[in-house]
Amino acid sequence: MRIIFIGTGEIGVPTLRALLNSEHEVIAVVTQPDKPVGRDQRIEPPPIKTALIGRARPPGAPIFQPARIKDPQAIEQIRSRTPDAIVVVAYGQILPHDVLEIPRLACLNVHASLLPRWRGAAPLQAAIAAGDFETGITVMYMDEGLDTGDILLQRNVEILPNDTGGSLHDRLAQIAPEALLESLRLIAAGSAPRIRQDNARATYAPKLKREHGQIDWSESAAAIERKIRAYNPWPGAFMKVGDQNLKIFSASVVDLTGQPGEILRSDKDLIVAAGKGALCLAEVQLEGKRRMSGAEFLRGHGALPGAAD
Numbered sequence: 494m495r496i497i498f499i500g501t502g503e504i505g506v507p508t509l510r511a512l513l514n515s516e517h518e519v520i521a522v523v524t525q526p527d528k529p530v531g532r533d534q535r536i537e538p539p540p541i542k543t544a545l546i547g548r549a550r551p552p553g554a555p556i557f558q559p560a561r562i563k564d565p566q567a568i569e570q571i572r573s574r575t576p577d578a579i580v581v582v583a584y585g586q587i588l589p590h591d592v593l594e595i596p597r598l599a600c601l602n603v604h605a606s607l608l609p610r611w612r613g614a615a616p617l618q619a620a621i622a623a624g625d626f627e628t629g630i631t632v633m634y635m636d637e638g639l640d641t642g643d644i645l646l647q648r649n650v651e652i653l654p655n656d657t658g659g660s661l662h663d664r665l666a667q668i669a670p671e672a673l674l675e676s677l678r679l680i681a682a683g684s685a686p687r688i689r690q691d692n693a694r695a696t697y698a699p700k701l702k703r704e705h706g707q708i709d710w711s712e713s714a715a716a717i718e719r720k721i722r723a724y725n726p727w728p729g730a731f732m733k734v735g736d737q738n739l740k741i742f743s744a745s746v747v748d749l750t751g752q753p754g755e756i757l758r759s760d761k762d763l764i765v766a767a768g769k770g771a772l773c774l775a776e777v778q779l780e781g782k783r784r785m786s787g788a789e790f791l792r793g794h795g796a797l798p799g800a801a802d
Contacts, residue, residue: 505582763787
């Protein structure tokens with residue numbers, strides 16, 4: 494098949510590489526524009542473009558980086574390639590109807606959840622935070638809604654007790670290529686199913702912002718622990734210590750009580766009370782400081798606000 498790949502995030506890189514090494518012909522790649530990153534605002538390409546830099550691409554397979562894919566020029570660039578299929582993985586913009594109708598066979602989206610659960614921009618973080626036991630990859634036919642299209646194929650994975658947003662991202666990225674290639678095989682054979690989503694079972698995972706990582710200590714310790722894992726590495730879970738942010742990378746639930754947010758002193762552990770139970774903070778980082786264990790942090794901060802006597 495002649496395929497246009499549309500994607501931006503790191504999770505799509507293994508799928509793009511699999512397409513490039515398959516019997517299919519990648520005739521164009523569409524990704525977001527280069528943008529400033531980090532404190533120094535250095536201009537960097539998106540992960541999909543980075544994966545192609547220095548790599549021998551098929552002849553005549555340009556990289557398009559429109560600011561808005563719904564602009565007429567961007568739509569015409571895609572239409573002029575006459576694709577059999579369009580494959581979308583974590584692109585970051587909603588495709589307009591004029592793009593969805595371009596491919597001869599199908600416009601497919603590879604989504605990191607078991608739809609209709611967790612439609613939206615941050616599905617794998619939402620699955621961990623909610624305490625789901627499994628998630629997966631869904632290949633769906635795209636329509637104009639937000640992850641509302643008919644399901645073609647799904648692949649399940651177990652969410653492990655120690656999974657973080659980063660580790661689950663990497664595992665889903667590795668199973669996505671097989672799911673997509675099998676979907677393309679079914680389409681080529683004329684035997685691809687179309688399973689309508691049950692909208693009554695839909696849940697939503699909105700785009701995460703840095704402020705979503707601030708811990709609400711009125712929640713239960715178990716819920717907070719899941720969020721700490723879900724938001725690692727992005728947006729990162731943190732609490733306030735004085736006027737500074739203390740980033741928390743890992744924690745465990747302990748059977749202690751106190752006022753929510755109260756820092757409970759012990760001989761060697763940094764423990765914070767939650768709405769139900771408490772959390773022992775295993776690995777933390779204060780703004781401008783190095784990453785360290787909770788015990789190291791406790792030794793260096795003898796007068797912590799809220800600490801019990």
